[in-house]
Amino acid sequence: MLETIPQSRRERRIAARQAQILDAAAHVFSQKGYQNATTKDIAEAADVSEGTLYNYFANKRDLLIGVARAYADEVITDMETIQPEGYEDLLAQFMANRFRRGRERRLFMVFLYESRWNEDVRQYYVEEAMHHIIALTEQHIRDLIARGVLREVDPAIAARTMSATIMGFAALFELGISVNHGSPELLGTQVTDILWNGLRTYGKNGRD
Amino acid sequence: MLETIPQSRRERRIAARQAQILDAAAHVFSQKGYQNATTKDIAEAADVSEGTLYNYFANKRDLLIGVARAYADEVITDMETIQPEGYEDLLAQFMANRFRRGRERRLFMVFLYESRWNEDVRQYYVEEAMHHIIALTEQHIRDLIARGVLREVDPAIAARTMSATIMGFAALFELGISVNHGSPELLGTQVTDILWNGLRTYGKNGRD
Amino acid sequence: MLETIPQSRRERRIAARQAQILDAAAHVFSQKGYQNATTKDIAEAADVSEGTLYNYFANKRDLLIGVARAYADEVITDMETIQPEGYEDLLAQFMANRFRRGRERRLFMVFLYESRWNEDVRQYYVEEAMHHIIALTEQHIRDLIARGVLREVDPAIAARTMSATIMGFAALFELGISVNHGSPELLGTQVTDILWNGLRTYGKNGRD
Amino acid sequence: MLETIPQSRRERRIAARQAQILDAAAHVFSQKGYQNATTKDIAEAADVSEGTLYNYFANKRDLLIGVARAYADEVITDMETIQPEGYEDLLAQFMANRFRRGRERRLFMVFLYESRWNEDVRQYYVEEAMHHIIALTEQHIRDLIARGVLREVDPAIAARTMSATIMGFAALFELGISVNHGSPELLGTQVTDILWNGLRTYGKNGRD
DNA sequence: AATGAATGAGACTTCATTCAT
DNA sequence: TATGAATGAAGTCTCATTCAT
Numbered sequence: 001m002l003e004t005i006p007q008s009r010r011e012r013r014i015a016a017r018q019a020q021i022l023d024a025a026a027h028v029f030s031q032k033g034y035q036n037a038t039t040k041d042i043a044e045a046a047d048v049s050e051g052t053l054y055n056y057f058a059n060k061r062d063l064l065i066g067v068a069r070a071y072a073d074e075v076i077t078d079m080e081t082i083q084p085e086g087y088e089d090l091l092a093q094f095m096a097n098r099f100r101r102g103r104e105r106r107l108f109m110v111f112l113y114e115s116r117w118n119e120d121v122r123q124y125y126v127e128e129a130m131h132h133i134i135a136l137t138e139q140h141i142r143d144l145i146a147r148g149v150l151r152e153v154d155p156a157i158a159a160r161t162m163s164a165t166i167m168g169f170a171a172l173f174e175l176g177i178s179v180n181h182g183s184p185e186l187l188g189t190q191v192t193d194i195l196w197n198g199l200r201t202y203g204k205n206g207r208d
Numbered sequence: 209m210l211e212t213i214p215q216s217r218r219e220r221r222i223a224a225r226q227a228q229i230l231d232a233a234a235h236v237f238s239q240k241g242y243q244n245a246t247t248k249d250i251a252e253a254a255d256v257s258e259g260t261l262y263n264y265f266a267n268k269r270d271l272l273i274g275v276a277r278a279y280a281d282e283v284i285t286d287m288e289t290i291q292p293e294g295y296e297d298l299l300a301q302f303m304a305n306r307f308r309r310g311r312e313r314r315l316f317m318v319f320l321y322e323s324r325w326n327e328d329v330r331q332y333y334v335e336e337a338m339h340h341i342i343a344l345t346e347q348h349i350r351d352l353i354a355r356g357v358l359r360e361v362d363p364a365i366a367a368r369t370m371s372a373t374i375m376g377f378a379a380l381f382e383l384g385i386s387v388n389h390g391s392p393e394l395l396g397t398q399v400t401d402i403l404w405n406g407l408r409t410y411g412k413n414g415r416d
Numbered sequence: 417m418l419e420t421i422p423q424s425r426r427e428r429r430i431a432a433r434q435a436q437i438l439d440a441a442a443h444v445f446s447q448k449g450y451q452n453a454t455t456k457d458i459a460e461a462a463d464v465s466e467g468t469l470y471n472y473f474a475n476k477r478d479l480l481i482g483v484a485r486a487y488a489d490e491v492i493t494d495m496e497t498i499q500p501e502g503y504e505d506l507l508a509q510f511m512a513n514r515f516r517r518g519r520e521r522r523l524f525m526v527f528l529y530e531s532r533w534n535e536d537v538r539q540y541y542v543e544e545a546m547h548h549i550i551a552l553t554e555q556h557i558r559d560l561i562a563r564g565v566l567r568e569v570d571p572a573i574a575a576r577t578m579s580a581t582i583m584g585f586a587a588l589f590e591l592g593i594s595v596n597h598g599s600p601e602l603l604g605t606q607v608t609d610i611l612w613n614g615l616r617t618y619g620k621n622g623r624d
Numbered sequence: 625m626l627e628t629i630p631q632s633r634r635e636r637r638i639a640a641r642q643a644q645i646l647d648a649a650a651h652v653f654s655q656k657g658y659q660n661a662t663t664k665d666i667a668e669a670a671d672v673s674e675g676t677l678y679n680y681f682a683n684k685r686d687l688l689i690g691v692a693r694a695y696a697d698e699v700i701t702d703m704e705t706i707q708p709e710g711y712e713d714l715l716a717q718f719m720a721n722r723f724r725r726g727r728e729r730r731l732f733m734v735f736l737y738e739s740r741w742n743e744d745v746r747q748y749y750v751e752e753a754m755h756h757i758i759a760l761t762e763q764h765i766r767d768l769i770a771r772g773v774l775r776e777v778d779p780a781i782a783a784r785t786m787s788a789t790i791m792g793f794a795a796l797f798e799l800g801i802s803v804n805h806g807s808p809e810l811l812g813t814q815v816t817d818i819l820w821n822g823l824r825t826y827g828k829n830g831r832d
Numbered sequence: 833a834a835t836g837a838a839t840g841a842g843a844c845t846t847c848a849t850t851c852a853t
Numbered sequence: 854t855a856t857g858a859a860t861g862a863a864g865t866c867t868c869a870t871t872c873a874t
Contacts, residue, residue: 247864583788584793679857
């Protein structure tokens, strides 16, 4: 809630240092996961000493929470800036934005996993980011149904199905399981096609 | 008769003890994840000493591999015993079988995550189980397309979409994100409905 | 002091089993040293179970002592059977007998080392075998001096010098430090030549 | 000036701490041998925590190598500083320098033994130190033969005989086998006398 | 008497965290 | 504020020894 621009030079320096450390932590976590990452790794990546980490974050877990929070903010912003006209390729755009970069996919996996053992990660990542995304998606779907674009599915179910499919594909990508001849973008289009056909009405957008 | 069932009392005792330890390990891993689980935890859950673990498994990683292998076998058997007549609710049945129990869902998440850091888990779980499942699904879809039940989607894409959606829902469940008024079975049905509609043809099974 | 021939079949069987285990232990100790050798190694080499070892020997240390005692007996017997006429090549013969086989050299090193940490090994190997050998050598030297063959060195010093040189060469051999063009036998001859020249008188055997 | 002496205070502190730990390790290894020594022992002797050991050495084996290397350096320096005029009592001086202190003798035994199981100890101690010593000795002997002081023995054999005798005496000392009425210095003189007589010519230095 | 699975003490090692400089 | 050496709790793993079969 203190999301204002830091006034003093001191505050700006602190914020910059925090961001520098968080970025390093995100990098290391995405490469090694939370447990395998050492504070030494993170300090080296951030080009500070280990001791300095503890001047900005209470402990290693706090670093993970910081990364999760930043990631959640980014996801929400990303989601909200997708233009309403793009309803049909909502998934495609979101997938492209989120999972084009391996680092984002891997971080996503880390949060997904660690939120089971870490209440705060769950708080920041799951509660805030994912619920937010799902709520937005649900609203979109509700609108589309009202406008007759989509058939009358349960919007809650539909929104969760979309999220689940996206998450699942991120995992498949990370596991190296994917169609060999498809780029991320092409894949996104094809997946969207299937889900979209599962959801839409068949008056105006009949099969070709 | 001589192949599958251990002959001597000694061999039976060893197999039983191995199973006992693997079961304990599966339990602990599903509760704590791999890294948070200690060999002490597992030994206590198996009601043996820590040293005994090492009479049956080379190291902690080997325990995880053992659990993954057993899980993979189970998944494949499960998949193969689903009756062909149940094509339409293939997903529903599989989801119900696999993810009705929280322990299975949680183990699935553990394997999904650990396979990134552990080549053997990837080998046993991803390579053998998931590829197998996807291949089977792909074949089912191919058949259904040939019989005109499904429209002409790319079977590879479709099979992966199904897997991704199932995996994603397992994750959502674990995260506590799901429709509050739905049982796993009802959920499965609804999800299936969406995907099914995204895949089927619209001649005989047109919308009502 | 019970060095009689076992009467009953039972006693003979016990003695045979003990010998079998001791031989295995000697083999393993010579290959791996005492600390690196495991009771499992020894049991496998002896083709018995680990438990059986403990029916014949109180503990692992007791196995080492048993091997040391047997080795000491052998050394003493060996030493005593060298013919008196062979005075001049006493060293050569003894070196050849003792250290021709790598196993003997390596066991020697093991006893030498372990006797520092193990009072019983010191007792059986050092006290009994080495003191015996040195005493015998000393007596030989005393005789040779009395007969005018050797010059009037201190027999105690001379005997210890001989032992030290032999031991040292065994070590050099094990370390792989030796003259590349010499066989053990040739080496023995040359070493003997040097020591012998250091000890003998120069009336009848003057330099040529 | 910039090479041998650490510049900064930090580097000096690190070097001092390393030396402190190595000294403690040398002490413990000489008392207990390598295998019997625990990292706990060494940490206590160095008056640091066990964890601190691992800030300076990768593992226990690395500590042994560090001690061996320091010892080897010391031996070589020692050997090289013995004055050429002292040819005749080369052994006596070297023995006195090396083995007057029990700790040196015991460490020597530890390296001798452990180099069989530890490639790096062999590298640092045997390859570098012992080969060096033997080569130097061989050269000395070669010179003495050329100058007619020693008779025409094989210099390689003679050098190895000297080394072997010294090593053997170190072992005898450790085993408590030695002439009871002799000091190390007197012993050294007597041993030298024997070897010397075994090597020298008999023109100018004939027996009296 | 023989077996070998079970035991558990204790070894080595890692690493998040602290704190003197 | 920054540093990074020191810490020590806690983890994994080994292996001599025991004991029920």
